[in-house]
Amino acid sequence: MGDATGEDAGLDVDAVARRLGVEVSTLHTWDRRYGVGPTGRGPAGHRRYTSADLDRVETMRRLVLAGTRPAEAAVAALDAPPDEPAAPHAHDAGDDRIPLDAPAAEHDPSRAAQVRDLARAAMALDELAMTEAVRSALRQDGVAAAWDQVLVPVLVGIGRKHAATGRYVEVEHLLSAVVSRCLVAVAPPEADLLGRRGRGPVLLACAPEEQHSLPLLALAAALSEAGAARLMLGARVPVPALAAAIERIRAHSVFVWSQTSETGDPSWLAGLPAARPPLRIVVGGPGWDLDRLPPEAAFAASVSEALDALRVVSRR
Numbered sequence: 432m433g434d435a436t437g438e439d440a441g442l443d444v445d446a447v448a449r450r451l452g453v454e455v456s457t458l459h460t461w462d463r464r465y466g467v468g469p470t471g472r473g474p475a476g477h478r479r480y481t482s483a484d485l486d487r488v489e490t491m492r493r494l495v496l497a498g499t500r501p502a503e504a505a506v507a508a509l510d511a512p513p514d515e516p517a518a519p520h521a522h523d524a525g526d527d528r529i530p531l532d533a534p535a536a537e538h539d540p541s542r543a544a545q546v547r548d549l550a551r552a553a554m555a556l557d558e559l560a561m562t563e564a565v566r567s568a569l570r571q572d573g574v575a576a577a578w579d580q581v582l583v584p585v586l587v588g589i590g591r592k593h594a595a596t597g598r599y600v601e602v603e604h605l606l607s608a609v610v611s612r613c614l615v616a617v618a619p620p621e622a623d624l625l626g627r628r629g630r631g632p633v634l635l636a637c638a639p640e641e642q643h644s645l646p647l648l649a650l651a652a653a654l655s656e657a658g659a660a661r662l663m664l665g666a667r668v669p670v671p672a673l674a675a676a677i678e679r680i681r682a683h684s685v686f687v688w689s690q691t692s693e694t695g696d697p698s699w700l701a702g703l704p705a706a707r708p709p710l711r712i713v714v715g716g717p718g719w720d721l722d723r724l725p726p727e728a729a730f731a732a733s734v735s736e737a738l739d740a741l742r743v744v745s746r747r
C-alpha cells in the first residue's frame with residue numbers, strides 16, 4: 432500500500448511503520464489501547480496519520496525506547512502540543528489526585544466543588560461520599576447537566592490517571608458501580624411496555640461487544656426524567672437481539688453506543704428492521720467510524736443532543 436495518495440492526505444499505517452521503524456502490530460496496539468493513532472482520513476475514507484499524529488507516535492516511540500511505560504508515554508504524547516518534546520506528567524508520578532478537565536467548573540465555584548468532591552471521594556474509595564456526591568449532582572442539576580459537567584470530567588480523569596500510571600483500576604470499577612446505581616435509581620423499570628398503546632419506547636443498547644454502558648444509563652435516566660418510555664438493553668448487545676427487541680416492543684427510536692473503535696463499525700445499522708413510521712436511529716460515543724455512518728443514522732455528541740435527536744423534550 433504505502434503513502435500512494437501523497438503525504439498531504441496523511442500516511443497509512445504501513446508507511447508510518449516503515450518511517451519510524453515500529454511494527455505495524457505495535458502501532459495498532461498504541462491506537463487501540465491508548466488512543467495514539469490516526470485522526471485523518473484518506474480519499475476513500477481510510478484512516479490516515481496526519482503530521483500531528485506522526486509527531487505523537489514519534490514522541491511515544493522515543494519515550495518507550497527511553498524506558499517510559501507505554502501507558503504513561505501515551506498520556507505524555509497526547510498532551511504534548513505538536514512539535515514540543517513531551518515529558519511524562521508530573522501529576523502522575525506520585526500524586527493521588529485525578530487530573531480534571533471540567534470547563535463548566537472554571538467559572539462556577541459550586542460546580543468546581545462538586546467535581547472535586549466526587550474525584551476526591553473516588554480516589555479515597557469512599558463509597559458513601561461518592562454516592563452522596565453523585566446523587567446530589569443529579570438531584571440539583573438534572574441528569575444531562577450532572578452527567579456532562581460533573582460525572583464525565585471525573586470519569587475521563589480517572590481514565591487518564593489509569594492510562595498514565597497503570598493503577599487505580601479499583602477506583603474505575605467502584606466509580607462505575609456507584610454511578611450505575613445512582614443513574615438506575617433515576618430510571619425505574621417501565622411497566623408493561625409490550626401491552627402499551629401509542630408511541631413506542633426508545634430502545635437503548637451498546638454496540639456488539641461494547642462493554643462501556645454508563646453513557647447509556649445516563650441517557651436512560653435523562654429519558655426517564657423527561658417522562659419518555661425506554662428500554663435499556665445494556666452492554667454488548669448482539670445485532671439479532673437488538674433487531675428482535677425493536678420488533679417486539681415496536682420501538683420508534685433506537686440509540687446505540689460505541690465507546691471504542693473496535694466496536695465502532697456502523698455498517699450493520701442499515702440492516703435494522705424497517706418500521707412504519709421509519710425507525711429513528713441515533714448513535715453516540717467516540718468509537719463510531721463516522722465517515723461510514725449510514726444516512727439513516729444521526730450522531731449525537733451529548734445527552735442533550737441525543738434527547739433532541741430522539742425528539743424528546745427535557746423537563747429541566
Ligand code: B12
Nearest residue numbers: 466586587590594607642643644645646691715731732733
Ligand atoms: C468506566 C470505564 C470502564 C468501566 C466500564 C463500566 C461500564 N459499565 O460502563 C470498566 C472498568 C468495565 C472498563 C473496562 C475497560 N476499559 Co474502560 N473506561 C472507562 C472510563 C473511565 C469511562 C467510560 C465512559 O463511561 N465514558 C463516557 C464519557 C465519560 O467519556 P467520553 O466518551 O470521552 O465522553 C465524551 C463524548 O462521548 C460525549 N458523551 C459523554 N457521555 C455521553 C452520553 C451520550 C448519550 C452521548 C450522546 C454523548 C456523550 O461527551 C464527552 C465529551 O466529548 C473510560 C475513560 C474515558 N475517557 O471514557 C475508560 C476507557 C474507555 N476504557 C478503556 C479501556 C482500554 C478499557 C478496557 C479494554 C481495559 C482493559 N484493558 O481491560 C476494558 C474493556 C472494555 C471493553 N472491552 O469494552 C480506554 C479505551 C481506549 C480506546 N481509545 O479504545 C479508556 C478511554 C481509558 C483509557 N484512557 O485508556 N472501562
